[in-house]
Amino acid sequence: MSWKKFTYRAILFLIPIVILVIGVEVLVRNIPNSISVSGEQLEEDNSSIKFLVLGSSQNKRAINPEFLTSNTLTVAGTRQGHKTDFYLLKDLHKHLPNLKRVFVGVTARHFESPPNGKNFWKYRSHLVYYNVNAFERPVYFKDKFIFLGNPNFYSDQLEDYYIKNKKLTYNKFGFQLTGLNDRFAKFHHNEEEILKTFNSGNYPSLNRNFLDLSSKWFHKILEYCQENNIQVSLTKTPTFKNYNPLLDRDVLKRRDSIVDAALTTYPNIGLFDEEENTLYKANHFINENHLNPKGAELFTKRLEQFLKESTFSQN
Amino acid sequence: MLFNSFDFGLFLPVVFILYWLIGPHRLKQQNILLLCTSYFFYGIWDWRFLILIFLSSIVDFYASQKIEATSKKAQKKLWLYLSVFWNLGVLFSFKYFNFFLDNFKALFDISETGFSTLNIIIPVGLSFYTFQTMSYTIDVYRNNVKPSKNILNFLCFVSFFPQLVAGPIERASRLLPQFSTTRVFNTTKAKDGLRQILWGLFKKIVVADNLGIAVSAIYATPEEFSSVTIVYAAVLFWFQLYCDFSGYADVAIGTARLFGFNLSVNFKLPYLVSTSTAFWRKWHITLSKWFQDYLFMPVVKWARKNNISKGNAKLIAIFTTMTLMGFWHGANWTYIIFGALHGCYMLFEAIPLKRKYKYKDLHAFFESYPIPSKLYFIPGLVLSVIFFRSINVTEAWHMVTAIFNSTISWYQLSTIIGWKLGFLFVMIALELFQKTKLHGLETIENLFPKYLRWAGYYVLIFMIIRYGGPQEQFIYFQF
Structure with missing residues (x-):
């Protein structure tokens, strides 16, 4: 057999795989998720959006824009670091002419968790749904295939959505309402049971070496907001009562010193601190440091109140 | 460029088509294409790496020419030393300088401001191609090979993309002549090359990366796990390392075969061995041979x-x-201890036995009794692997002590990786079935009709796509 015939046969062999990958990509894009719903909101309402929520899963789970009076876009995401936040802010700002305020998460883990790498798989979704290039490099053809960014993750999603018929629901702001991995519900929100099972191993380990890098990107966000006259609300989201005491106190101190310094350096910042607020009970959480929709409602309403009462205007 | 990336999936067919379009009768043009594409493949990481690989190639090319040209032993030696000094100097500067400086400062309690470490990145695959070029000059000096007169072929030999970043570490006597010989397209070889690539990707993406998730989870918070789980993590890590590295080797060898090249075998079922001596004959074979020829014998x-x-x-x-x-793997005490432990095992295995026994040493005894010898070797291997995987000696020691101090319970084993452990067993079963062959899919053509073979390939590809996580770098790239 000549090499040409061999190549021809190899191509024939690969055709079903290419069709399969394209088909799977189409199916994946049909599954609603918080990024795709926010993407729709961005496309439809971009000129009326006044608030932007950045940060990691804690912010994503804590702020439900439904309870804010100003139109709010949420682009917070699981394990999303300040670097990604910065790129999202910078690129999205071009499409948000009336952006007045940004919510930036400053949870205890935020500064010492590994930053998102250059090829972070969620960047593909940011590119497709928000038109944001966070790759720190030119966009390649492959970047437009969401499925190929993390086939394992999306295969599970496909299975859940199309085969097991597990359909998650989101409100029009991309806030997830059902299908949360609610660990506390398994204990019927019984505090004693929950306290018995606390396991710090459930959370990825922290590394102090990331502190400088994270705080660099944190400051870049704050500087950008200052230059563009955007108000900043730093958010310390609630934690269940056993969480902070079990966390390394030095981690908290280091985070607080960065936040305190930022509050004195930049004039357009406020801090909304609910981290150790005892108002939040077990039935407000899905786990030690993430709120459930009920908790999010309480947090967001209190945030709204905070904004009304704070010295800088809500616009 | 990673073998398990979309980019490589486009790169390989393009290079393959161009290469065979040029045809076997235009050898020079084929080699130019290989050189350009190899430099492209490598330069994608960082174009500055190309400067170093080019300089290393030039230094060794000219040093070997000079060695050949002179008849005086002293001058030959001088050129050899120059080449070795350059190669080890590059390796030392990029890979080991900071390690020695940090240890020097710690030893003599020198303040941080006295000396500062270099803020440089280690070029990908530096240790691999440095050893390959260094062996060439030494072989020329020893009269084992004739130096290449063709700089193009030599540059191709150093940078040949399938084996550039993680081996196999080829000898000039084996690989270099292949660049000056006409390569004719061989369908059987090309088909088997594709099968070997598929097999390598399965090992890397489906087996190694899934094992890696469990290993990382346990290593992140060892204090949360029982002693059995920690041992289990070390065993899993060893299989992860094997599947990752041998998977890379399979893709490398398979890719080379598509272009008509033959690369050396780097693994021969190392998980079946019962002694450290046998282990290093079947694990990273080209590195072991390198050390045997250029360090052990001298x-x-x-x-x-x-x-x-x-x-x-x-x-x-x-x-x-x-x-x-061990130290070759990285500038860290953990790798030194890993190597030293294996050195100790080998010394133990080299203990001679009295004449009245029919075995000349313990190694020969162990080889004859594989089951009891595994009771000695597997715990030893697990111990060494704990050091290999750990970030520093403190962490490794912490893991070792945790084995003895933690509770003994089994319940966590299934929750960490679950049924995905089955992939490992499938891989082992297929490899054992093909024990004497190059890879796990080699004889499939003789065993099954075409439609079943294609169905099998589609199943493997489906698993690669289905279970592939975000792209993970091959572990051995860092070396």
Whole structure:
């Protein structure tokens, strides 16, 4: 057999795989998720959006824009670091002419968790749904295939959505309402049971070496907001009562010193601190440091109140 | 460019088509294409790496020419030393300088401001191609190979993309002549090359990366797990390492075969061995051979010259070679300890037995009784692997002590990786079935009709796509 015939046969062999990958990509894009719903909101309402929520899963789970009076876009995401936040802010700002305020998460883990790498798989979704290039490099053809960014993750999603018929629901702001991995519900929100099972191993380990890098990107966000006259609300989201005491106190101190310094350096910042607020009970959480929709409602309403009462205007 | 990336999936067919379009009768043009594409493949990481690989190639090319050109032994030696000095100097500057400086500062309690470490990145695959070029000059000096007169072929030999970043570490006597010989397209070889690539990707993406998730989870918070789980993590990590590295080797060898090249076998089912001596004959074979030829033998010779007995000379050479082989993996005490532990195992296995026994040493005894010898070797291997995987000695020690201090419970084993452990068993079963073959899919053509074979390939590809996580770098790239 000549090499040409061999190549021809190899191509024939690969055709079903290419069709399969394209088909799977189409199916994946049909599954609603918080990024795709926010993407729709961005496309439809971009000129009326006044608030932007950045940060990691804690912010994503804590702020439900439904309870804010100003139109709010949420682009917070699981394990999303300040670097990604910065790129999202910078690129999205071009499409948000009336952006007045940004919510930036400053949870205890935020500064010492590994930053998102250059090829972070969620960047593909940011590119497709928000038109944001966070790759720190030119966009390649492959970047437009969401499925190929993390086939394992999306295969599970496909299975859940199309085969097991597990359909998650989101409100029009991309806030997830059902299908949360609610660990506390398994204990019927019984505090004693929950306290018995606390396991710090459930959370990825922290590394102090990331502190400088994270705080660099944190400051870049704050500087950008200052230059563009955007108000900043730093958010310390609630934690269940056993969480902070079990966390390394030095981690908290280091985070607080960065936040305190930022509050004195930049004039357009406020801090909304609910981290150790005892108002939040077990039935407000899905786990030690993430709120459930009920908790999010309480947090967001209190945030709204905070904004009304704070010295800088809500616009 | 990673073998398990979309980019490589586009790169390989394009290069393949261009290469065979040029055709076997235009060897020089084919080699130019290979050189350009290899530099492209490597330069994608960082174009500055190309400067270093080019300089290293030029230095070794000219040093070997000079060695050949002169008849004076002293001058030959001078050129050899120049080449070795350059290669080890590059390796030292990029890979080991900071390690030595940090240890020097710690040893003499020198303040941080006295000396500062270099803020540089280690070029990908530096240790691999440095060893390959260095062996070339040494072989020329030893008259084992004739130096290449063709700089294009030599540049191709150093940078050949399938094996550039993680081996196999090829000898000039084997690979270099292939660049000056006409390569004719061979369908059987090309088909089997594709099968080997598929097999390598399965090992890397489906087996290694899934094992890696469990290993990382346990290593992140070892205090949360029982002693059995920690041992289990070390065993899983060893299989992860094997599947990752041998998967890379399979893709490398398979890719080379598509272009009509033959690369050396780097693994021969190392998980079946019962001794450390046998292990290093089946694990990263090209590296072991390199150390045997260029370090072990010279050390034995040197020791004999200094009137050290034959037995002691061998012991010194074993320990030195194994420790340095560990150090080759990285500038960290954990790798040194990994190598030194294997050195100790080998010294133990080299203990001679009395004449009344039918075995000349413990190694021969162990080889004859594989089951009891595994009781000795597997715990030893697990211990060494814990050091290999750990970030520093403190963490490794913490893991080792945790084995003895933690509770013994089994319940966590299934929750960490679950049924995905089955992939490992499938891989082992297929490899054992093809025990004497190059890879796990080699004889499939003789065993099954075409439609079943294609169905099998589609299943493997489906698993690669289905279970592939975000792209993970091959572990051995860092070395």
